[in-house]
Amino acid sequence: VSGTILVADDEDDILSLLQVHLTRFGYQVVAAHDGEEAVRLAEEHRPMLAVLDVSMPKLDGLEVTRRLRAGADGDLPVILLSALVQPADVERGLEAGANAYLRKPFTGEELRERIEGLLAGG
Amino acid sequence: MLRAVVRRKPRLVDVYLLVGAVAIGAYFALPADTVAQTVYYSVVGVYGIAGLVLGSQRNLTARARLPWYLFAVGQIAFVVGDSIFDAYLIGNGTLPFPSAADWIYLAAYPVLFAAIALLVARYSRRRIHIAVIDAAIVTFGFLLAQWVFVLAPTAQASGRLLDRTILVAYPAMDILIVAPLAGLVYSRAARSPCYVLLALAILAMLVADEVYYGHGVNYRWLDGFWLASYVLWGAAALHPSVGALGADAEAPRPRLGIIRLLLLGLAAAAAPIVLAVQTARGANAHPYAVAAFGIVISILVLGRMALLLRAYDTARRQAESSQAALVEQNEQLRELDRLKDEFVGLVSHDLRTPLTSITGYVELLASEETGPLTDEQRSFLGIVSRNADRLLRLVNDLLFVARLQTGRLDLSLEEVDLAEVAEHAVVGAGPRAGAKALDLQFTSSGDTAVFGETGRLGQLLDNLVSNAVKFTPDGGTVSVSVRAEDGAVVLEVADSGIGIPESERAHLFERFFRASTAVSRQIPGTGLGLHIAQAIVDAHGGRITVSSVVGEGTTFRVALPPATVGAEVHA
Numbered sequence: 035v036s037g038t039i040l041v042a043d044d045e046d047d048i049l050s051l052l053q054v055h056l057t058r059f060g061y062q063v064v065a066a067h068d069g070e071e072a073v074r075l076a077e078e079h080r081p082m083l084a085v086l087d088v089s090m091p092k093l094d095g096l097e098v099t100r101r102l103r104a105g106a107d108g109d110l111p112v113i114l115l116s117a118l119v120q121p122a123d124v125e126r127g128l129e130a131g132a133n134a135y136l137r138k139p140f141t142g143e144e145l146r147e148r149i150e151g152l153l154a155g156g
Numbered sequence: 157m158l159r160a161v162v163r164r165k166p167r168l169v170d171v172y173l174l175v176g177a178v179a180i181g182a183y184f185a186l187p188a189d190t191v192a193q194t195v196y197y198s199v200v201g202v203y204g205i206a207g208l209v210l211g212s213q214r215n216l217t218a219r220a221r222l223p224w225y226l227f228a229v230g231q232i233a234f235v236v237g238d239s240i241f242d243a244y245l246i247g248n249g250t251l252p253f254p255s256a257a258d259w260i261y262l263a264a265y266p267v268l269f270a271a272i273a274l275l276v277a278r279y280s281r282r283r284i285h286i287a288v289i290d291a292a293i294v295t296f297g298f299l300l301a302q303w304v305f306v307l308a309p310t311a312q313a314s315g316r317l318l319d320r321t322i323l324v325a326y327p328a329m330d331i332l333i334v335a336p337l338a339g340l341v342y343s344r345a346a347r348s349p350c351y352v353l354l355a356l357a358i359l360a361m362l363v364a365d366e367v368y369y370g371h372g373v374n375y376r377w378l379d380g381f382w383l384a385s386y387v388l389w390g391a392a393a394l395h396p397s398v399g400a401l402g403a404d405a406e407a408p409r410p411r412l413g414i415i416r417l418l419l420l421g422l423a424a425a426a427a428p429i430v431l432a433v434q435t436a437r438g439a440n441a442h443p444y445a446v447a448a449f450g451i452v453i454s455i456l457v458l459g460r461m462a463l464l465l466r467a468y469d470t471a472r473r474q475a476e477s478s479q480a481a482l483v484e485q486n487e488q489l490r491e492l493d494r495l496k497d498e499f500v501g502l503v504s505h506d507l508r509t510p511l512t513s514i515t516g517y518v519e520l521l522a523s524e525e526t527g528p529l530t531d532e533q534r535s536f537l538g539i540v541s542r543n544a545d546r547l548l549r550l551v552n553d554l555l556f557v558a559r560l561q562t563g564r565l566d567l568s569l570e571e572v573d574l575a576e577v578a579e580h581a582v583v584g585a586g587p588r589a590g591a592k593a594l595d596l597q598f599t600s601s602g603d604t605a606v607f608g609e610t611g612r613l614g615q616l617l618d619n620l621v622s623n624a625v626k627f628t629p630d631g632g633t634v635s636v637s638v639r640a641e642d643g644a645v646v647l648e649v650a651d652s653g654i655g656i657p658e659s660e661r662a663h664l665f666e667r668f669f670r671a672s673t674a675v676s677r678q679i680p681g682t683g684l685g686l687h688i689a690q691a692i693v694d695a696h697g698g699r700i701t702v703s704s705v706v707g708e709g710t711t712f713r714v715a716l717p718p719a720t721v722g723a724e725v726h727a
Contacts, residue, residue: 047513054520089505117508120501120555121566139512139548141519 038062038079039149042072042098043087043115048138052085052115055142059149069093073101080107083149085136088116088127096130103131111152115140168214169394172207176387179203183383188376194242200383201235207390215399223278224393226271231389233264254322262322265329272336272358279343286467289460290420291338293453297423298334300449302327304430304442306369326369330362337362341416350398357388424457426450493562500558507551514544553684556615557667560688565695567609571719574645575600575638577610581617582636588625595633596625602640605719608696616692619685620649620712626679627653627710644698644715655706664702665690673706 039061043049046067053063064079066072070092076084084102088095099112114127117138127135134148179200186193205228212224240257276291306327311320337358340351364381368374392398412420422429427450434441518541520526522534529537559565582598589596606613617636624634632652639646654673656664663669668683689712693700698716 045509045513048509048516051513051516051520055516058525117505117512118501119504119508120559123501138508139515139544141515142523 037082038064040064040066040072040076040079040081040084041086042066042069042084042090042095044068044090045087048087052145055145056085056149058142059146061149069095069098072098073105076102076107076110077105081110083111083113083152085113085115085145085149086132088114088118088123095132096126099127099130099132113148113152167396169211169391169396172394173387173391176200176203176207176391180380180383180387183379184376189245191246194238194245197379197383198235198238198242201231201238201386204386204390205231205235207387208393211390211393211395211398215393215396217399220278220399223271223274224398226267226274227389227393230264230268230271231386233260233267234386237261237264253319258322262325262329265332268358269332269336272333272340275354276336276339276343279340286460286463287339287342289456289463290342290416291335293456293460294338294341294419294423295331295335296449296453296456297426298338299331300426300430300446300453302331303445303449304434304440306366308440308442308445310369323369326365330365330369333358333362338419341419348397348400350392350395353388353392353395357385357392360388361385424453426453497558497562500555504551504555507547511544511548511551515541515548518544550682553682553688556688557684560691565691567612567695569607569609571605572608572610572613573604574606574608574613574647574716575604577613578617578621578636578638578647581614581621584618585621585625585634588622589634592625592628592630592632594625594628594631597633597635598637599635600638603718604638604640604645606645606696606716607719608716612692612695616689616714617647619689620647620714623685624649624651624653624710624712626681627651627674629653632709640718641715643718645718647714647716648711650709650711652709655708655710656702656704657706658704661702661704665700 039056041049041052041056041063042065043052044067049065049067053065056063064075064081066075069090072084072086072090073093075081084098086095086098090098093101095114095116099114102108102110102112112132113134113136114130114132115136115138116123116127119137124135124137133152136144136148183193183196183200186196208224208228208231212221212228216224237257237260240255240260244252244255244257276287307324310323310327313320313323337355340346340355346355360381364378364385368378427446431441431443431446518537521529522537522541578600579598582596585596621634621636624636628634628651634649634651637648637650654677656671656673660669660671664671665686666683667687669687670681670683674681690700693714693716696716698714700712700714702710702712704710
């Protein structure tokens, strides 16, 4: 399996962690530090999947998801990743159009399962 | 009253009234119009004065005595007047008019007026308006009747001006007494037995006065009223409730009962009644007086209605504003609740973010993709990982309990095999049990499917099993069993641990409660696990119970409805 995955998180440590995991799984990674950058990189790189943090400056993950859904690549699989873990938070994420909601902290195995599940389904 | 006297220690006022009643009876037993009877009359008057003075001394503070001393002064004047009267009678049998007795009698009325007015003022200090208007209506009604029936005929009668003035003065003085008496009737003091005695005393005096001056005849029975007035007046001062009147100043106004209402109605209708009576008698109807008093009374009635309406409006506004305050308070509570949720959510989020990095990078290191680890390094990473997990569990528990408090535990239900969930928890606890060399057993039998939320049931099992492992000393036993039993799916988690004292078992499921056996052994914990466990069991329609022997072990038993029954319960 290969291809490009867009990751976005304002926490550098977690962004690096995601990059390490995804690289290990064999994907190309483009990394954004905020919502606006994520939208721009999505248009530039046309990734096969996006992993977005919910709480980010400028544009939050929910808004990025909505813009991606409204953009040229409307059916891009999106995994929201967040330390907001209450049922209402998950509901909001799925309502914004995300395909999956992954709670922080997460393990590499959980991340891989979600990505492969979505890519196989799509 | 006699029975009451026999039953309890007789009060002074009871004895006083009894003696007074006998004394009045004795007056009528004496031969009429004799020296003995007239002297005896004054003796009863002195008896009344003695009651007033003694009662004030016994029941009242120095500051409260003034009106009652004034009453005594008024009564003394009456007795002196009576004595002068009697002296003439005994002496030569003819009465001069006016005599010194008349001047003394007339001087007594203003003193009585002042005393009653003082009482009214003392007990009606707040919200006096309506009481004053009620009293004014009654007074003006009485004034009109007094004017038309007594004053005007007397004033217009022939005779010397001085004679007529004195004759008019008596009924005029009665009006002076009626005004504060009506004030007393409609004031707060009206709730006291002492007031009833006082009002009766004044009333007895007024009735006798009115009949006497109205008809110009001294009926023998009138003496009874005047004598009763003396005795009742003294009794009022002797009644113990006289001292409590001051303390009653904040008591509500007396209810407008039937007597007060009738009195008001009669007074308000004084103009038409007087007009009708005079017309029927063919007497002078005094149309100007009737019209003038009628107007005054109408204005007073209107004023009373206006005051009532205003009081009603005020009460309604108060009710509305307190309603609004309640709504606002409710809103604030809701806002506070929302803030708390927000705060807990924020804390949870901000703890999870660093935890994500810690567990994530520990996982990467432990996977040895960044290089091989020594046994010691691996063991150290295990410690970091375990503690990060512990911290995460704590954060989860706090978040969960905060949600429980706001009453939101929505389960997404599905059919779950409880045995499978339990086995998963047992496997998960394996490493911790192994580290303490515990014998960790798992058994299951029968159909153990329940209707529930896998995540929550897993949390329940994790809590119970990790508790059992935590509280069991090295080398002990923890056994987990799931079985179908008597129409329920029963889970038992039994350990050979330190046990829980019986006195503490009732509090075991309370938030933040920790057993003394756990605290004394310094076993860490938050006291949230069992609270959460119970909440989860409750939400699934089940029951959790505990049995324990200190030093031997503890068994938690959870009974859940089986999937078939559960489906009906949750449908």
